[in-house]
Amino acid sequence: MDILLLLESALNGALVGLMYSLVAMGIVLIYKSSSVPNLAQGAMVMLAGYVILAFANQLHLPIWAAIPLGIVTMFVIGIGIERVALRRLAGRPIIMILMMTLGIEIFLRAGSMTIWGGTSRPLPIGISDSPLFLGPLLINRAYAVGAGVAVVMFVLLVLFFRTRIGVVLRAISDDYTAAWSVGISVERGVALSWAISAVVATIAAVLWGSVQGVDQSLALLLLKGVTVAVLGGLDSIGGALLAGILLGIVEGTASVVLDPLLGGASRELVDAAMLILTIMLRPHGLFGRHDIERV
Amino acid sequence: MAAITEAKAGNILTLNNVEVVYDYVSLAIKGVSLAVPQGGMVALLGANGAGKSTTLKSISGLLAAERGEVRRGEVAFQGQPINALMPQDRVRLGIAHVLEGRRVFEHLTPDENLIAASAVRSRHDAARNKDRVYSYFPRLFERRGSAAGYLSGGEQQMLAIGRALMTQPKLLMLDEPSLGLAPFLVAEIFQILSRINREDGLSVLLVEQNAIAALEIVSHGYLIESGRIVMHDTAEALKRNPDIQEFYLGGAENKNFRDIKHYRRRKRWLT
Numbered sequence: 003m004d005i006l007l008l009l010e011s012a013l014n015g016a017l018v019g020l021m022y023s024l025v026a027m028g029i030v031l032i033y034k035s036s037s038v039p040n041l042a043q044g045a046m047v048m049l050a051g052y053v054i055l056a057f058a059n060q061l062h063l064p065i066w067a068a069i070p071l072g073i074v075t076m077f078v079i080g081i082g083i084e085r086v087a088l089r090r091l092a093g094r095p096i097i098m099i100l101m102m103t104l105g106i107e108i109f110l111r112a113g114s115m116t117i118w119g120g121t122s123r124p125l126p127i128g129i130s131d132s133p134l135f136l137g138p139l140l141i142n143r144a145y146a147v148g149a150g151v152a153v154v155m156f157v158l159l160v161l162f163f164r165t166r167i168g169v170v171l172r173a174i175s176d177d178y179t180a181a182w183s184v185g186i187s188v189e190r191g192v193a194l195s196w197a198i199s200a201v202v203a204t205i206a207a208v209l210w211g212s213v214q215g216v217d218q219s220l221a222l223l224l225l226k227g228v229t230v231a232v233l234g235g236l237d238s239i240g241g242a243l244l245a246g247i248l249l250g251i252v253e254g255t256a257s258v259v260l261d262p263l264l265g266g267a268s269r270e271l272v273d274a275a276m277l278i279l280t281i282m283l284r285p286h287g288l289f290g291r292h293d294i295e296r297v
Numbered sequence: 298m299a300a301i302t303e304a305k306a307g308n309i310l311t312l313n314n315v316e317v318v319y320d321y322v323s324l325a326i327k328g329v330s331l332a333v334p335q336g337g338m339v340a341l342l343g344a345n346g347a348g349k350s351t352t353l354k355s356i357s358g359l360l361a362a363e364r365g366e367v368r369r370g371e372v373a374f375q376g377q378p379i380n381a382l383m384p385q386d387r388v389r390l391g392i393a394h395v396l397e398g399r400r401v402f403e404h405l406t407p408d409e410n411l412i413a414a415s416a417v418r419s420r421h422d423a424a425r426n427k428d429r430v431y432s433y434f435p436r437l438f439e440r441r442g443s444a445a446g447y448l449s450g451g452e453q454q455m456l457a458i459g460r461a462l463m464t465q466p467k468l469l470m471l472d473e474p475s476l477g478l479a480p481f482l483v484a485e486i487f488q489i490l491s492r493i494n495r496e497d498g499l500s501v502l503l504v505e506q507n508a509i510a511a512l513e514i515v516s517h518g519y520l521i522e523s524g525r526i527v528m529h530d531t532a533e534a535l536k537r538n539p540d541i542q543e544f545y546l547g548g549a550e551n552k553n554f555r556d557i558k559h560y561r562r563r564k565r566w567l568t
Contacts, residue, residue, distance in 0.1 A: 166415075169413050172409070172413075173413035176404055177400055177402060177403075180396060180402065182362055183359060183395075184388065184416065184463070185464050186416045
């Protein structure tokens, strides 16, 4: 076994993992502010990719104008999803809300197929293909940029949850009724969390779109996002970051070791194993909060 | 008629024949009328399931969260009907509701609990209100950094009241604040409530099963049974009333438990 190859895979895996964290952070964000696990996060990433492409290709805007416009559009779409689909479910059993997010996921994927078709479109953002060198190790430049952006988003979100409005969102997730009783507009809080989550999805869309192009397969990032979010503990932004790195490293090295033996699908197997084992062995994930029980 | 209008002028809160249904069918309160005078302290007493909490929720607007609605009657705050307002608008008007079972934001610190409760007030007011809450409850200040879920029951109740005070209420409604607390804590919390009522003129509507403690600090009391107000009098008169003594003050010393139960059941059938 080539130790350098293994190291290189681990390092690039960690960077890809940070890009998974970006998807997971969107899931965590909504969960942290309304206790809803959003199964449409992958589809929101995909939709954001198409929205940016629409601005860039149909309106012929430069990419650096299309991205901010995409962010604004997705912010509004996030608010709209809450208003149209979720507000009427406030206070209903969580399983109905979960099924609703699954419905949104399917709707967005099918809708995008109808409007834009299924062919993959490139989303170039001007990152060169030439790798970075770290000693003897080759690093994918796009992954390195993506990982850097993920870390910046992490810092911003952590700071956000310490602000007054961030504290209000955490209060909503703790107890809807108590939040209402002190004058918090629960509906607006939840709408804001969907909007911010949609913005995070847009940033993920730019980075993933530049790596693999924009098509319906972007929605499959949900699987990575859910795995990372659950492993990190669903309500911990820091947990999502570290779990992303962990999953990326395990995935990267496992593919080097197992791919020759299994013939290709080992990444997905590793993801599935991580998700299932987390739920079996550590349902609160690495950093998730437990329900507080006083003794 | 003139007497009613006159009384209305001095009341911060009036309920007029309020009827509440849950899920469109089950009738929870059947025509409750009550009034809280401006700056007064009033108790709403009654057994489990009598409709005390529902009455409070009809005032704070939290019925909607449980698919309940006021089907008939009027809730008026400072003379204005508020039936149609959202909970947050009622909070902005000055109605605060301390929920039964404390319901603090468990994963937030006491400090964050208070900040979250200042959503309808300005940042400047929030800072001032927080200082005031900590001056009433110094123990909260000592524990301001640890998760509220780990506070003791008494501390959580203080936090729940402090959180309500952060909204700058004119009317403070408390649902069973003595529930599960040691008697000395109940006394401490009730003393602070009296103090706030005295010093700031805050009107208080206190829902309690613990009638002994409640009647010590309020001026008037209502007794609710099966969704109806069955008695209204001054606290002194209520304390002397033989039925109240029997049911709520544990005054029946010379009867055994079985007799009391039988008597109560018979009494309920008769009313």
